[in-house]
């Protein structure tokens with residue numbers, strides 16, 4: 001039927017209840033029976049400027065294009081208008097957006113970058129395609145129903161070794177086939193990792209961004225960097241292959257960014273640690289099998305890998321985002337772990353905790369910035385297609401001024417992030433800790449603060465739709481509600497900004513004067 005063609009005049013004859021057609025973007029829809037099921041009501045479809053008419057502008061002012069692609073609505077199409085071509089086309093899986101600033105500049109045709117080469121381009125296409133086809137449907141589903149990431153998605157992620165790549169370059173990639181062989185472990189660098197993080201952030205489902213094994217991204221590195229070879233041989237493969245889940249258990253009701261205030265205690269009992277205390281806001285905790293746990297041991301701190309057992313309970317913490325992230329309150333009630341599960345030296349836990357933070361913060365900057373860019377793209381589209389006071393929203397200087405600020409912020413963040421990523425590619429881990437820990441703190445502060453400004457701007461541009469979790473403004477609503485997470489997780493904004501400045505003060509040359 002969709003192959004049939006009609007004239008505008010023919011469509012115009014079907015303009016009443018029981019016999020109702022409309023045109024949207026050159027396609028003819030028979031909505032005679034749908035009219036009474038229409039979520040926006042029947043009346044709006046029977047008005048004289050819609051019934052039997054070209055309703056393209058009215059439609060795109062009120063719906064996302066994806067509505068027409070849903071099978072239950074796509075089948076309402078009965079043909080096309082003779083001599084007309086469709087204008088609005090969805091991107092094919094893996095394709096980049098053509099909206100200016102909708103993608104980082106390196107993905108825009110004709111732009112150059114010193115940081116990315118052909119292997120990054122190939123890799124990005126493959127990762128985007130996979131995320132759109134496999135991950136996105138799961139993200140939409142579980143952001144809504146609050147259930148954990150589907151095991152079959154975990155299995156597919158692991159088949160491509162995406163969880164392993166999210167830990168960064170290193171020996172854990174040795175012998176693994178990355179993204180079905182699109183690149184080799186030797187080629188893999190922090191820009192490849194950034195690309196994955198960007199696809200994660202672009203999902204626009206903030207809770208699922210964390211459900212997507214964020215606990216592993218921060219909980220496994222201490223095992224890889226500080227665990228004994230035997231412990232690594234046991235734990236790393238089962239985690240990277242999606243058989244077991246791990247989380248990082250540091251923050252407590254007693255201590256968040258102030259890690260020194262922890263009150264979870266570990267005491268020796270022969271060859272075992274006995275752990276007592278509580279942890280709060282532990283991402284993925286509800287479904288984790290291992291807890292990389294910061295404990296107080298005497299006057300110092302020690303990090304211990306504690307396996308799930310009856311003496312551990314995990315309770316979901318209700319926060320502003322959905323429970324798919326598995327945010328939990330964890331109780332250790334005399335839980336036991338072999339002394340061989342100690343990560344790093346006894347009493348040197350602070351070093352383990354701190355060494356983890358740079359990578360975690362950098363990862364949050366990537367996902368946060370990708371979400372922010374997605375919001376900019378949504379706003380550019382929305383303000384072009386939404387007509388108010390007889391003109392598109394973007395005809396108003398006040399709207400353009402908001403867009404200007406949004407674009408400038410995301411571009412500034414992107415350029416700074418790429419510069420930092422380039423340093424990570426060229427510095428040893430110790431050098432990074434020495435030279436760019438403060439910079440990463442400042443960058444995170446900048447990106448999360450500008451993210452909240454952008455959330456505010458976007459909400460004002462979308463109006464009521466910016467506070468509605470379905471339909472046109474769903475991404476804006478999600479971002480506006482959840483952008484504070486980026487400002488808090490991995491060290492809160494103010495603490496990180498302060499750390500960056502303190503490190504700069506420490507490096508001030510003794511002989512510098514005005």
Ligand code: HEM
Nearest residue numbers: 029039040044045050055058059062063064067073471472
């Ligand atoms: C094939 C044609 C159409 C389909 C399949 C359709 C479908 C939908 C759906 C699924 C919604 C729920 C919100 C969303 O998911 O975006 C909706 C809402 C709505 N629709 Fe339609 N619609 C169609 C045509 C139209 C047209 C031509 C108008 C023109 C007046 C219209 C006016 C509305 C209104 C006013 C709402 C409520 C929007 C809101 O709450 O923000 N619809 N429609």
